[in-house]
Every structure is written in structure tokens, then in C-alpha cells.
Amino acid sequence: MKYGPLLFLGIFLTLASSWVGLTVIPQMQFGGLQTTKIEETGRDYPLNTWGAASKGRELYRANGCIYCHSQQVRPQGFGADIERGWGTRRSVSRDYLYDKPVFLGTMRTGPDLTNIGQRQPSVDWHLSHLYDPQITSKGSTMPPYRFLFEQRKIGAKPSPDALKLTGEFATPPGYEIVPTENAKDLVAYLLSLRADAALLEAPLGK
Amino acid sequence: MNSQSSPSLRQALTPSDNDSSPERKALLAEIDASCRRPVLFMFANGLLWLMAGTALALLTSYKMHSPNFLADWSWLTFGRVRPAHLNTMVYGFASQVAIGVAIWLMCRLGRVPFMQGGLVVGATIFWNIGVTVGIVGILAGDSTSIEWLEMPGYAAYILFIAYALIAIWAIIAFRFRRERHLYVSQWYLLAALFWFPWLYSAANMMLVIDPVRGTVQGAVNWWFAHNVLGLWFTPIGLAAIYYFIPKVIGRPIHSYFLSTLGFWSLALFYNWAGIHHLIGGPMPAWLITVSVVASMMMIIPVVTVAINHHMTMVGHFKKLKYSPTLRFIVFGAMSYTVVSLQGSSMAIRSLNEVTHFTHYTIAHAHLGVYAFFTMVMFGSMYYIVPRLALREWPSARLISIHFWTTALGILLYVVPLSVGGVLQGLAMNNPDIPFLKTVELTKPYLVTRTFAGILMTVGHTVFAVNFVWILARRRKAYQPPVPFIAAGLQQEAGAQLGKDI
Numbered sequence: 001m002k003y004g005p006l007l008f009l010g011i012f013l014t015l016a017s018s019w020v021g022l023t024v025i026p027q028m029q030f031g032g033l034q035t036t037k038i039e040e041t042g043r044d045y046p047l048n049t050w051g052a053a054s055k056g057r058e059l060y061r062a063n064g065c066i067y068c069h070s071q072q073v074r075p076q077g078f079g080a081d082i083e084r085g086w087g088t089r090r091s092v093s094r095d096y097l098y099d100k101p102v103f104l105g106t107m108r109t110g111p112d113l114t115n116i117g118q119r120q121p122s123v124d125w126h127l128s129h130l131y132d133p134q135i136t137s138k139g140s141t142m143p144p145y146r147f148l149f150e151q152r153k154i155g156a157k158p159s160p161d162a163l164k165l166t167g168e169f170a171t172p173p174g175y176e177i178v179p180t181e182n183a184k185d186l187v188a189y190l191l192s193l194r195a196d197a198a199l200l201e202a203p204l205g206k
Numbered sequence: 207m208n209s210q211s212s213p214s215l216r217q218a219l220t221p222s223d224n225d226s227s228p229e230r231k232a233l234l235a236e237i238d239a240s241c242r243r244p245v246l247f248m249f250a251n252g253l254l255w256l257m258a259g260t261a262l263a264l265l266t267s268y269k270m271h272s273p274n275f276l277a278d279w280s281w282l283t284f285g286r287v288r289p290a291h292l293n294t295m296v297y298g299f300a301s302q303v304a305i306g307v308a309i310w311l312m313c314r315l316g317r318v319p320f321m322q323g324g325l326v327v328g329a330t331i332f333w334n335i336g337v338t339v340g341i342v343g344i345l346a347g348d349s350t351s352i353e354w355l356e357m358p359g360y361a362a363y364i365l366f367i368a369y370a371l372i373a374i375w376a377i378i379a380f381r382f383r384r385e386r387h388l389y390v391s392q393w394y395l396l397a398a399l400f401w402f403p404w405l406y407s408a409a410n411m412m413l414v415i416d417p418v419r420g421t422v423q424g425a426v427n428w429w430f431a432h433n434v435l436g437l438w439f440t441p442i443g444l445a446a447i448y449y450f451i452p453k454v455i456g457r458p459i460h461s462y463f464l465s466t467l468g469f470w471s472l473a474l475f476y477n478w479a480g481i482h483h484l485i486g487g488p489m490p491a492w493l494i495t496v497s498v499v500a501s502m503m504m505i506i507p508v509v510t511v512a513i514n515h516h517m518t519m520v521g522h523f524k525k526l527k528y529s530p531t532l533r534f535i536v537f538g539a540m541s542y543t544v545v546s547l548q549g550s551s552m553a554i555r556s557l558n559e560v561t562h563f564t565h566y567t568i569a570h571a572h573l574g575v576y577a578f579f580t581m582v583m584f585g586s587m588y589y590i591v592p593r594l595a596l597r598e599w600p601s602a603r604l605i606s607i608h609f610w611t612t613a614l615g616i617l618l619y620v621v622p623l624s625v626g627g628v629l630q631g632l633a634m635n636n637p638d639i640p641f642l643k644t645v646e647l648t649k650p651y652l653v654t655r656t657f658a659g660i661l662m663t664v665g666h667t668v669f670a671v672n673f674v675w676i677l678a679r680r681r682k683a684y685q686p687p688v689p690f691i692a693a694g695l696q697q698e699a700g701a702q703l704g705k706d707i
């Protein structure tokens with residue numbers, strides 16, 4: 001092969017084809033997808049995250065939770081996502097309309113979190129778990145996020161949101177562990193995660 | 207062999223600088239001299255990042271089974287160290303060394319000295335500033351959490367500009383080549399040098415700077431991430447294999463026809479394969495089907511290239527003993543065959559159902575980026591560095607240690623972790639097994655990986671020592687590196703081919 005220009009043309013066209021096929025056409029096909037009204041509740045779906053939850057979303061991004069947690073439920077009959085209780089239906093494009101970036105994930109060292117807000121609604125559980133996963137889940141390989149908490153001397157009276165730690169996790173006498181705003185935001189985000197509305201393109205149970 | 211006459215078939219099959227006439231030797235010396243500063247500078251920086259990336263890798267691996275280790279400082283939390291490791295290796299080490307190898311090959315094959323070496327050294331400094339900014343950004347909490355593209359937008363700009371300033375000179379070297387005839391390595395190099403900036407800028411535009419909506423991001427993400435491997439590292443790795451195997455053993459590549467078929471089928475199919483990373487995910491079925499089909503079609507270029515490389519080697523395996531370059535390159539070429547066929551199989555839905563979301567994928571990725579690409583780059587550096595530094599490698603023993611620790615290390619990494627991944631996937635798909643069991647059962651494999659990592663760290667360290675040593679040595683008049691018969695073999699071969707043509 002001696003013809004540089006011909007070679008270059010081929011090189012150009014091959015990548016152009018997949019760029020158009022895998023990014024531009026999808027953008028045209030479902031990049032303009034809109035929210036939909038859910039009949040029973042009369043509310044739009046999905047809703048944007050806001051306030052504490054949207055700050056928590058940034059913490060989820062900054063601290064790389066995606067390297068161990070996916071946010072996508074595979075359909076019934078492919079894997080056991082629904083049987084494990086990770087969702088009541090498969091995930092579809094519409095679930096992610098507001099997500100920048102989308103946290104689809106490719107790894108499940110930990111469970112899928114698409115519906116963690118529905119599956120585990122307890123703020124206290126999440127705070128203890130983030131402070132040290134061994135408290136709630138012995139043997140977990142999830143890292144502790146103690147840097148989202150503050151250890152401080154108990155003042156005139158103990159603060160109301162101090163973690164209740166016992167046994168091997170107990171704090172030294174006179175001290176307490178208090179979640180920072182960051183920890184509370186992250187939990188608010190986790191609690192906001194639920195994709196359980198039945199959609200036309202994704203009825204429950206499938 | 208002169209560039210005016212039309213190339214014979216023999217010439218079309220062989221890297222074109224096998225000739226020992228005095229003029230040719232002078233030209234090669236001139237080319238090497240012009241590449242010396244920029245290419246050695248890239249290699250040196252690449253090795254610094256290799257060492258940093260290795261430290262981050264060990265830390266990541268260790269944390270995966272001992273999560274309490276260094277957990278209390280946000281900068282070193284698992285979810286930041288892991289992408290910091292990946293980005294150091296991909297942009298700091300692998301890409302930088304790849305560009306160095308590409309420049310040298312472009313000049314050698316086109317028989318032109320490299321222009322603007324000084325400017326390129328400047329651009330390389332800029333590139334390394336970009337990588338540093340990006341890695342610090344990730345550790346500080348600015349990661350985008352978009353796989354393979356974690357560096358924050360401000361670092362991406364720096365990298366893109368630096369890349370453009372470097373690559374343009376490699377392309378100019380191609381454009382003004384004196385040898386008009388093209389060797390297969392040049393097709394791959396030209397393609398890679400052009401594909402990478404397109405992939406990188408399009409993905410940054412559509413994901414970081416002005417993100418597209420919803421799951422379209424997923425499509426763009428995997429179009430990009432898969433192609434960084436397929437259209438950037440793979441072609442440069444293959445270009446090096448196509449150059450060094452015939453070069454070192456002194457025998458033309460097996461088949462010109464297969465080279466062409468392999469190149470164009472790779473260009474056509476690799477492209478489209480990326481969305482298989484989202485099988486079962488919230489994507490339109492057609493998009494996933496297209497990628498599964500393309501992944502299957504990849505068997506064509508892989509088998510073609512495999513036949514071409516391995517058939518060229520047949521009958522010459524004893525030369526592996528003498529040439530470190532050949533040893534690393536052939537290890538890489540074999541890994542390429544294995545990892546690519548494995549990759550195609552992972553797009554089969556029934557297998558994907560098990561291996562997706564598990565450590566199996568991580569093992570596969572390392573088989574590709576490390577056992578194939580990195581080993582090929584090591585091999586290339588063993589050949590190129592002595593010619594640029596005009597010195598021999600000071601220690602053959604260190605080379606041998608480097609080979610065995612990395613070769614055994616990566617096997618000890620990939621094989622057990624793949625087994626662990628399959629067990630993890632099978633357990634995950636059985637809803638009667640509590641989730642924590644899937645965590646528990648992978649632990650021994652994760653610990654094994656840390657040991658593999660320690661082996662590879664030893665390898666990288668001795669390589670770095672040898673590299674610093676060769677540069678620090680007193681320069682002697684240029685002699686082909688004697689301890690390694692490869693050089694002798696290749697000279698002999700050169701003489702033979704010179705007579706042939």
C-alpha cells in the first residue's frame with residue numbers, strides 16, 4: 001500500500017462511522033427523552049435531585065462509589081437482580097434523565113444501589129454503615145468513610161445526632177462521633193435513590 | 207535497496223531499514239540522534255509515572271481486601287486511589303511511552319530525521335503537567351467518575367493541547383517520509399495518532415464539558431473507553447510487534463495479504479464493539495446487539511494477526527533466549543491473541559451474564575493493557591533505548607529479572623482473579639446466596655493479586671534502575687549492544703536481506 005491519502009481516508013471513515021453510529025444516532029434517538037406523568041401519583045417522573053441530595057450526589061462522584069456499586073437493574077431472566085431485591089423492574093433510559101454523570105457502573109463488589117432508598121430507608125443505618133461498614137455488615141470490604149464524621153469532646157450535653165456506638169466500635173469516654181454535613185448529604189442522596197415507578201416501557205416485575 | 211525503484215514484494219514485507227551500507231548506517235544514526243532527546247525524555251517520564259502508578263496499584267489492591275488501611279484521609283480513599291492508578295498508567299505511562307515508540311518507528315520507517323525535537327520536549331513537559339494536574343485533581347475529589355476519563359476537564363484541555371503539539375510532528379514525519387513505500391506498522395501508527403485525539407476530544411466534549419442527556423452518556427463513555435484500548439493502544443502495540451518480530455529474527459512478515467486484512471477489519475470492527483460493556487443495561491436493544499456483533503467480528507482481525515505474527519515466529523523460538531526485545535514482544539503478541547478472543551467471548555450474552563460486574567473484567571483489562579500492551583512497550587524500549595543512548599544495557603541480569611517477575615506476575619494476577627470473578631458472578635446470580643458471601647469468597651483471590659502486584663513492582667523497579675543506569679553510564683563509541691545476540695542476529699539478517707533485494 002503506497003497511497004497515504006487513501007489510507008487516511010479509510011482511517012477517517014472507519015472512526016467516523018462508529019462515532020455517528022454509537023454516539024450521534026443514540027443522541028438523536030433518546031437524547032431528547034422527556035419526563036412522563038405517573039398516573040397513580042400524578043407526579044412527573046423522574047424528578048431532579050435537589051438540595052442535600054444533589055450535594056450528596058457530588059460526594060458519591062468525588063469518592064468513587066461507582067467502582068464498587070452499579071446503578072442499573074438487569075431485566076428478569078438475565079442475572080438475579082430482581083430476585084435479589086435490587087429493583088422491582090429493570091432500569092430504562094428514562095430513569096437517568098437528570099443524571100450528570102450517569103452512575104451506571106461496571107462493578108458489583110457491593111450491591112446495586114438503584115433502589116437503596118427504598119430498600120434501606122434508615123438514616124441511622126446509613127450513617128453507621130458509612131462510619132464503619134463493619135458495624136452493620138461484618139466482613140464487608142467497603143471502606144470506612146470516617147473522614148465524613150467528626151470526633152469531638154462531648155459538650156454540656158451530647159449532640160442529638162451523635163452515632164450510637166457500642167462494643168468494639170465505642171468511642172473513648174467523653175467523646176462522641178458526629179456526622180458532618182457531607183455525611184448527611186450523602187445519606188440524603190442514597191435515600192433519594194429509588195426507581196420503582198411503573199413505566200410504560202418498563203412494567204413492574206420485568 | 208533505494209527509494210527510487212519500485213518496492214519489491216520482499217521489501218513490502220519487511221521493515222525497510224535492514225541494510226548495512228555506510229550511507230544507510232549514517233542515515234540511521236542521524237535519525238536516532240534526532241529522536242534522542244524527545245523520545246528518551248518521554249520514556250523517562252513514562253517510567254516515573256509507571257513507578258507512581260505501581261505504588262497506587264499496590265495501595266488499591268491492598269485496600270480491596272483490607273479496607274481499613276489508610277482509610278481516614280479522603281485523598282487516599284479507595285474510590286480515588288483506583289482511578290488515580292488507572293489514569294497514571296493510561297495517560298502518564300502507557301500513552302507517553304507509546305508516543306515515544308510511535309515517533310521513533312515513524313522516523314525509522316519513513317527514513318526521515320525527527321523535526322522539532324526541542325519543541326516536542328516542551329510539549330512533553332506540558333503533557334506531564336497535564337497528567338500531574340489531573341491526578342492531583344482526582345485525589346483531591348475532582349474526579350468525574352466517568353471510567354477512563356476521570357481527569358477533571360481542566361486537565362483534559364492541557365492534555366489535548368500537549369498531545370496535538372506532539373502528534374503533529376509525528377504526522378509531519380510521516381508526510382515528509384523519504385521512503386514512499388509504506389510498511390504495515392505505519393498504517394497502524396498513522397491510524398492511532400489520528401484516532402486518539404478524535405476519541406479524546408469527542409468524549410470530553412460529550413461527557414465532561416457539555417454532557418449529553420441520560421444514558422447517551424453511557425454509550426459515549428464505552429465508545430470512548432473501549433476504543434482507547436482498541437484504537438489507540440492496540441494499533442501502536444501491533445505496529446511495534448509488526449516491526450520488531452521480523453526485525454529481530456531477520457525474516458519478513460508471513461503474509462502481506464493477512465496484514466491488510468487484519469488492519470482493515472480491525473479498523474472496521476473494533477470501533478463498534480464498545481457498548482458490550484452495557485449488556486443488560488438501560489440501553490436500546492439495537493445498540494447492544496450492534497456491539498455484540500462487532501465483538502464477534504473482531505475474531506477476524508485477531509486470528510489474522512495471530513497467524514501472521516506466530517507464523518513469522520515459527521522456527522525461531524530459540525532466539526527468544528537471546529533477545530530481550532523478542533521475549534517481551536512475543537509474550538505480548540501471544541497475550542494479544544488470548545485477550546482478544548477472551549474479549550469476544552465476554553460479549554456472548556450467556557457468559558456476560560456471569561462475568562459482567564465481577565473481578566473477571568478487571569483481570570481481562572490487565573491482560574490487555576499489561577500482558578499485551580505494556581509488555582510490548584517494554585520490549586520496544588529494550589531495543590530503542592540503547593540505540594538512542596548509544597550505550598548497552600548495563601545489566602543482563604536485571605533484564606532477566608524484569609522479564610520473569612512481570613511475566614509471572616501478570617499470570618499470577620490474571621488467572622486466579624479470573625477464577626475468582628467467575629465464582630463471584632455465579633454466586634451473585636444465585637439469589638439464595640447472601641450478598642456478603644460473594645464478598646467473602648473473593649478475598650483469597652484479591653490477596654493473591656496483591657502478591658502478584660508485589661512481583662510486578664520488583665520488575666518495574668529493576669527496569670527503572672537499569673534505565674537510569676544506562677543513561678548515567680559513560681558514553682562509548684556506538685557499538686551494537688553485544689551481550690544480546692539479537693543485535694548480531696539482526697545485523698546478519700540485514701546483510702542477508704541486503705543481498706537479497
